[in-house]
Amino acid sequence: MKATDQVQNLAKQAKTSRLRLGLALARWEVQLVILLLLAVLASSFLSPYFLDVRNLFDMTFNFMEKSLMALAMTFIIIATGSVDLSIASTMAMSAIAMAIAFQAGLPMGLALVVGLAVGTLGGLFNGLLIGKARLPALVATLGTYALYRGLGYSMLGDLTIKGFPDQFNYLGQGYLPGTPVPFALVLFLALAVVFGVVLHRTTLGRFLYAIGLNEEACRFSGVAVDRIKVLLFTVSGCMAALAGAMLAARFGSTRADIGLGFELDVITAVVLGGVDIGGGSGSMVGVVLALFLLGIVRFGMSLLNIRGQVQSIVVGLLLILAILLPQIIRRLQERATPREGERR
Amino acid sequence: MRSPQSAGSWARRLLLLLASVREVGIVLFLAILIPLISMRQPRFFAVDNFRDILLDIAIVSIVSIGQMMIIIARGIDLSVGSVLGLVAMVVGLMIRDKPAFPMLVAVLAGVAMGLFLGSINGLLVTKGRVPSIIATLGTLSIYRGLVIVISKGEWVDAYRVPPAFVQITRAPLLGAPALIIYALVIAVIFYYFLNYTRTGRDIYAIGSNPAAASMAGIRSQRITFLVFAITGTLAGLSGVLWASRFAAVANDTGTGFELQTVAAAVIGGVNIYGGSGTVPGVLLGALLMGIIVNALTITGISPFWRLAVQGLVILLAVIVDAIIERRLRRVF
Numbered sequence: 275m276k277a278t279d280q281v282q283n284l285a286k287q288a289k290t291s292r293l294r295l296g297l298a299l300a301r302w303e304v305q306l307v308i309l310l311l312l313a314v315l316a317s318s319f320l321s322p323y324f325l326d327v328r329n330l331f332d333m334t335f336n337f338m339e340k341s342l343m344a345l346a347m348t349f350i351i352i353a354t355g356s357v358d359l360s361i362a363s364t365m366a367m368s369a370i371a372m373a374i375a376f377q378a379g380l381p382m383g384l385a386l387v388v389g390l391a392v393g394t395l396g397g398l399f400n401g402l403l404i405g406k407a408r409l410p411a412l413v414a415t416l417g418t419y420a421l422y423r424g425l426g427y428s429m430l431g432d433l434t435i436k437g438f439p440d441q442f443n444y445l446g447q448g449y450l451p452g453t454p455v456p457f458a459l460v461l462f463l464a465l466a467v468v469f470g471v472v473l474h475r476t477t478l479g480r481f482l483y484a485i486g487l488n489e490e491a492c493r494f495s496g497v498a499v500d501r502i503k504v505l506l507f508t509v510s511g512c513m514a515a516l517a518g519a520m521l522a523a524r525f526g527s528t529r530a531d532i533g534l535g536f537e538l539d540v541i542t543a544v545v546l547g548g549v550d551i552g553g554g555s556g557s558m559v560g561v562v563l564a565l566f567l568l569g570i571v572r573f574g575m576s577l578l579n580i581r582g583q584v585q586s587i588v589v590g591l592l593l594i595l596a597i598l599l600p601q602i603i604r605r606l607q608e609r610a611t612p613r614e615g616e617r618r
Numbered sequence: 619m620r621s622p623q624s625a626g627s628w629a630r631r632l633l634l635l636l637a638s639v640r641e642v643g644i645v646l647f648l649a650i651l652i653p654l655i656s657m658r659q660p661r662f663f664a665v666d667n668f669r670d671i672l673l674d675i676a677i678v679s680i681v682s683i684g685q686m687m688i689i690i691a692r693g694i695d696l697s698v699g700s701v702l703g704l705v706a707m708v709v710g711l712m713i714r715d716k717p718a719f720p721m722l723v724a725v726l727a728g729v730a731m732g733l734f735l736g737s738i739n740g741l742l743v744t745k746g747r748v749p750s751i752i753a754t755l756g757t758l759s760i761y762r763g764l765v766i767v768i769s770k771g772e773w774v775d776a777y778r779v780p781p782a783f784v785q786i787t788r789a790p791l792l793g794a795p796a797l798i799i800y801a802l803v804i805a806v807i808f809y810y811f812l813n814y815t816r817t818g819r820d821i822y823a824i825g826s827n828p829a830a831a832s833m834a835g836i837r838s839q840r841i842t843f844l845v846f847a848i849t850g851t852l853a854g855l856s857g858v859l860w861a862s863r864f865a866a867v868a869n870d871t872g873t874g875f876e877l878q879t880v881a882a883a884v885i886g887g888v889n890i891y892g893g894s895g896t897v898p899g900v901l902l903g904a905l906l907m908g909i910i911v912n913a914l915t916i917t918g919i920s921p922f923w924r925l926a927v928q929g930l931v932i933l934l935a936v937i938v939d940a941i942i943e944r945r946l947r948r949v950f
Contacts, residue, residue: 413890
């Protein structure tokens with residue numbers, strides 16, 4: 275009797291541990307890590323120079339601006355199930371405001387503050403349209419997408435401003451002293467931790483999920499939904515301005531057409547990171563992993579001399595597959611194990 | 619005591635009701651705008667200029683009608699600009715390399731390709747259950763990437779496009795450039811389709827109340843697929859028309875076009891949450907945008923202001939919408 279009990283227990287344990295492994299494997303973050311490793315492996319086959327520490331660090335320069343904006347976009351998608359289409363335009367507008375302030379004779383530090391302030395105000399305006407005037411986010415930010423880019427053009431036309439001081443350019447081009455670690459990467463990782471802690475460890479973070487799942491219920495429970503929305507879009511504008519400054523520092527110049535189409539790449543990264551486009555679920559770890567995955571994939575393709583626009587075919591496919599594949603797997607599983615369904 | 623007040627509120631009600639009909643709102647706005655522009659620049663109020671405006675908005679109008687149907691059915695199609703660009707490139711290359719190609723075949727090939735690309739969107743949204751904003755964001759990138767793959771970075775130049783192809787849009791038809799007539803015919807067809815056919819009414823039904831629609835036996839998946847397929851077809855046709863009108867195709871042809879179509883729809887009073895919108899409204903929305911762009915150019919305002927003004931118009935339209943709707947709810 276006892277022996278059979280033990281056997282049954284063991285079987286049960288084995289089953290639960292296998293279940294656990296299965297669950298862990300089913301987690302999107304884990305799949306992302308596997309994809310990331312595959313991408314690294316493929317890239318290192320493509321080029322012997324890929325797996326060089328300096329090279330790996332340098333690669334990150336290319337997507338830090340988008341990554342900064344993705345942090346705020348994650349919050350927005352989780353809480354509203356909608357997106358901020360205006361980020362790339364906000365980025366251009368604030369970088370231009372900064373550059374013009376600098377050209378007008380302001381010290382670079384103050385000019386940077388001007389840029390950040392312009393972006394934050396742009397975000398606040400979005401927030402007021404969405405949180406206070408209750409406009410749909412998609413439409414409101416579609417309007418400001420045109421408005422902010424247009425304001426950038428009206429300020430600068432098709433000119434280029436350059437000649438920023440070296441200390442400023444360091445923000446976008448420099449490394450931590452004595453290491454191959456880019457400053458931009460450190461800044462992003464630090465902010466990712468901050469955003470992650472806010473999302474996963476604070477009341478505000480829980481509210482974001484709650485609003486995304488059931489906005490009406492949140493309103494009735496006394497959550498300041500409108501104010502949180504205003505805050506989210508303001509933060510998004512501020513992050514876009516920061517990204518604009520980083521991009522200006524990396525190129526050592528700025529123009530009115532910088533970052534065209536960045537909003538699509540940012541949304542792609544966030545959704546690929548496992549954030550539900552309908553709102554209410556997702557994690558910061560997933561988004562950070564997806565950002566690096568996309569960065570490596572794009573870098574690997576440029577090692578193969580594939581044009582940027584052709585790379586976007588792969589990015590687009592990844593985005594669609596990210597949503598399509600889990601559903602197909604789920605449907606196949608449901609078909610394969612009907613008993614699982616019966617017991618439930 | 620009460621009668622003057624109720625008379626006042628009656629008048630106010632009537633005004634609100636009138637304002638809530640978007641077509642009336644835009645026409646009133648245009649009635650104020652057009653004299654103002656004409657005073658500043660008399661050249662604006664000329665037959666030639668109006669023909670230019672109509673030519674400029676014809677292609678946007680055609681695709682905006684499709685975009686409107688998708689929005690009514692609670693979706694959005696961000697890929698229309700890429701579909702237009704891809705079809706324009708393929709047809710442009712075809713025409714350039716084989717000028718003897720029958721023009722009708724070129725047009726039909728473009729339309730069929732648009733139908734195919736739109737059907738992929740439709741399948742992703744219905745069978746794949748991918749939210750339309752994500753599915754079409756993905757195909758936006760994919761179709762645009764394919765443009766470069768096919769063109770290998772080349773352009774189709776104006777001087778290598780055969781005149782017969784250019785004539786598709788430029789030849790006079792019923793006293794106007796053919797392109798304008800095409801847009802009008804398509805508008806009339808879809809006005810009829812949306813208002814007087816069962817399928818057309820079903821689009822509104824699944825947009826305004828999906829649960830009720832499915833209980834009424836409407837196959838919403840089919841309808842959703844249909845609107846994406848139709849919009850792809852219209853975008854494909856527009857790609858051919860674009861290549862013919864401008865006699866040139868670049869790799870970035872049609873970039874940002876999707877936002878113009880959404881803007882025309884939103885300004886034209888299409889509810890972004892689905893369920894309502896009309897063909898005349900969308901046409902007026904496109905016309906309003908076209909007149910504003912034309913006025914900026916003709917009055918000599920820097921073209922760099924164009925985008926900013928377009929953004930303001932979109933915001934103004936939706937804000938006015940929100941205010942009227944709130945008032946209406948309070949009054950009635």
